[in-house]
Amino acid sequence: MSHAAAASASAPATATATIGDSEFDRDTALSARADEPGVYDAELSAGWTIITAVNGGYLLAMVGRALSQALPHADPFTVSAHYLSASAPGPAVIRTQLVRAGRTLSTGQASLFQFDENGAEVERIRVLASYGDLDALPDDVRTTALPPVIPAYEDCLGAEAGPAPIPGSSAIVDRLRLRLDPATAGWAVGAPSGKGEMRSWFELADGRDADALSLLLVVDALPPTAFDLGLVGWAPTVELTTHIRRRPAAGPLRVAITTRNLAGGFLEEDAEVWDSEDRLVAQSRQLARAPR
Amino acid sequence: MSHAAAASASAPATATATIGDSEFDRDTALSARADEPGVYDAELSAGWTIITAVNGGYLLAMVGRALSQALPHADPFTVSAHYLSASAPGPAVIRTQLVRAGRTLSTGQASLFQFDENGAEVERIRVLASYGDLDALPDDVRTTALPPVIPAYEDCLGAEAGPAPIPGSSAIVDRLRLRLDPATAGWAVGAPSGKGEMRSWFELADGRDADALSLLLVVDALPPTAFDLGLVGWAPTVELTTHIRRRPAAGPLRVAITTRNLAGGFLEEDAEVWDSEDRLVAQSRQLARAPR
Numbered sequence: 001m002s003h004a005a006a007a008s009a010s011a012p013a014t015a016t017a018t019i020g021d022s023e024f025d026r027d028t029a030l031s032a033r034a035d036e037p038g039v040y041d042a043e044l045s046a047g048w049t050i051i052t053a054v055n056g057g058y059l060l061a062m063v064g065r066a067l068s069q070a071l072p073h074a075d076p077f078t079v080s081a082h083y084l085s086a087s088a089p090g091p092a093v094i095r096t097q098l099v100r101a102g103r104t105l106s107t108g109q110a111s112l113f114q115f116d117e118n119g120a121e122v123e124r125i126r127v128l129a130s131y132g133d134l135d136a137l138p139d140d141v142r143t144t145a146l147p148p149v150i151p152a153y154e155d156c157l158g159a160e161a162g163p164a165p166i167p168g169s170s171a172i173v174d175r176l177r178l179r180l181d182p183a184t185a186g187w188a189v190g191a192p193s194g195k196g197e198m199r200s201w202f203e204l205a206d207g208r209d210a211d212a213l214s215l216l217l218v219v220d221a222l223p224p225t226a227f228d229l230g231l232v233g234w235a236p237t238v239e240l241t242t243h244i245r246r247r248p249a250a251g252p253l254r255v256a257i258t259t260r261n262l263a264g265g266f267l268e269e270d271a272e273v274w275d276s277e278d279r280l281v282a283q284s285r286q287l288a289r290a291p292r
Numbered sequence: 293m294s295h296a297a298a299a300s301a302s303a304p305a306t307a308t309a310t311i312g313d314s315e316f317d318r319d320t321a322l323s324a325r326a327d328e329p330g331v332y333d334a335e336l337s338a339g340w341t342i343i344t345a346v347n348g349g350y351l352l353a354m355v356g357r358a359l360s361q362a363l364p365h366a367d368p369f370t371v372s373a374h375y376l377s378a379s380a381p382g383p384a385v386i387r388t389q390l391v392r393a394g395r396t397l398s399t400g401q402a403s404l405f406q407f408d409e410n411g412a413e414v415e416r417i418r419v420l421a422s423y424g425d426l427d428a429l430p431d432d433v434r435t436t437a438l439p440p441v442i443p444a445y446e447d448c449l450g451a452e453a454g455p456a457p458i459p460g461s462s463a464i465v466d467r468l469r470l471r472l473d474p475a476t477a478g479w480a481v482g483a484p485s486g487k488g489e490m491r492s493w494f495e496l497a498d499g500r501d502a503d504a505l506s507l508l509l510v511v512d513a514l515p516p517t518a519f520d521l522g523l524v525g526w527a528p529t530v531e532l533t534t535h536i537r538r539r540p541a542a543g544p545l546r547v548a549i550t551t552r553n554l555a556g557g558f559l560e561e562d563a564e565v566w567d568s569e570d571r572l573v574a575q576s577r578q579l580a581r582a583p584r
Contacts, residue, residue, distance in 0.1 A: 078531040078579045080372035082399050082420050084392045100376045107374050128374050128420050137556035145552035239370040241533040243579050260437035261572050264429035280553050285577055287370045287535050
């Protein structure tokens with residue numbers, strides 16, 4: 001059974017969401033200000049929260065969409081984000097700046113702000129990014145990387161198989177269809193592997209296929225690797241850099257995240273995202289604070 | 293026998309360069325403008341060039357020093373740099389901005405500019421970074437990472453052992469004491485391993501020990517992994533993000549760089565830097581254009 005077939009076996013029979021018409025697209029929609037070029041109003045949806053905090057990958061995808069609209073090139077190639085303060089559902093504004101327009105790559109900067117009780121802008125996240133055209137890349141592949149070893153979709157564990165990843169109400173669980181490798185899900189029953197690994201199948205719950213922008217969500221959507229190290233609690237992202245290497249093929253993704261160095265109160269999370277054609281479509285690394 | 297060869301025979305018994313008084317420190321010195329807080333004049337030294345281009349890690353260390361002086365915290369924790377145009381030896385100005393001052397981390401932004409024929413500023417590199425205090429970190433270590441397997445210093449290959457890494461005059465060779473793992477040096481005699489790996493001992497040629505700022509140089513100082521893949525030519529950096537995880541102990545460093553995904557005309561370089569106490573002191577990843 002192919003990956004796609006496996007996915008459709010458990011996907012809603014009437015999945016109709018498409019790129020451009022889906023929960024993800026509606027919840028990252030932007031409204032360009034007519035009088036301020038490169039400035040976009042947005043609404044952070046409560047649908048992508050973990051407890052009360054807005055997911056960092058969702059935020060990043062929204063900023064990534066703003067840059068996609070503001071820059072001469074539409075596809076994120078490398079996106080570096082520094083997280084400044086915790087976001088909450090509600091209004092936001094994204095301010096973009098063109099740093100350099102090149103022939104094959106454009107570099108831009110963007111910040112997402114929310115508002116304090118006096119209406120003053122409070123910066124949540126600042127991003128430096130270089131954008132290009134994924135369809136213009138040559139087809140050479142000399143990769144030595146191999147897809148993660150992960151059991152078949154039907155042998156992995158969905159949210160229905162165990163307790164919620166984090167106690168409390170996390171709305172994002174309903175937006176994602178994660179199927180965790182049982183080898184990296186022991187923490188959910190009090191038996192973490194201690195290796196600092198997390199592997200999962202990934203789809204959006206409404207069946208929308210991945211695109212370059214949604215990959216910015218995917219790289220920060222799994223439970224923290226700290227759970228697999230036996231640590232419980234919040235691991236806030238300090239910085240997250242993502243390389244988008246290819247436009248993903250339709251079908252479920254596989255995501256593998258590894259932490260090799262938890263030390264000094266910080267840890268890195270290295271993520272790889274592979275598509276249904278066994279191509280490495282995204283690589284990311286974040287620096288996060290270790291749970292206390 | 294070249295100066296570099298003489299230096300690499302063994303550590304000089306009378307090495308006198310120290311942190312604060314060395315080639316690296318003199319060549320990354322900054323002059324703060326009295327009338328413009330956070331703005332620094334600098335001179336890009338011809339001593340850190342590869343052919344005619346200024347090394348990207350040297351540039352990054354200079355910008356890192358400016359942020360170290362401008363921000364409330366002195367040590368780089370995570371530094372994301374996007375490279376915009378090629379630098380040349382000569383005058384430069386670095387403009388910094390405090391983005392957010394926190395209790396344990398401060399975030400800043402900086403750009404390094406040079407000047408066109410009319411004196412107008414041309415941006416070379418833009419950086420987003422979060423700084424902290426490495427000495428304030430707790431001593432917990434739960435790392436699973438292991439130091440790279442690399443032969444003893446005396447069994448590795450210095451510059452005297454083979455042809456220059458890149459044809460032409462590269463001044464940086466005289467500033468660094470690299471000792472390459474023979475397993476990753478085959479490209480120098482026409483026999484690349486094809487694995488996309490580069491491993492080396494690293495010291496500054498004048499014996500100055502590493503500190504957090506010089507690690508920003510170290511992560512981009514080895515020959516490109518593309519050479520080990522059998523590719524020859526320039527692999528210009530698009531973006532380079534470095535995590536400094538610990539203040540390095542005195543003594544030589546070991547650097548291991550891996551490329552797993554060369555595809556679509558781009559490649560990533562993942563670097564690890566280990567100190568003489570077997571601690572992982574820096575991790576970096578860059579996205580570079582593959583040589584044509």
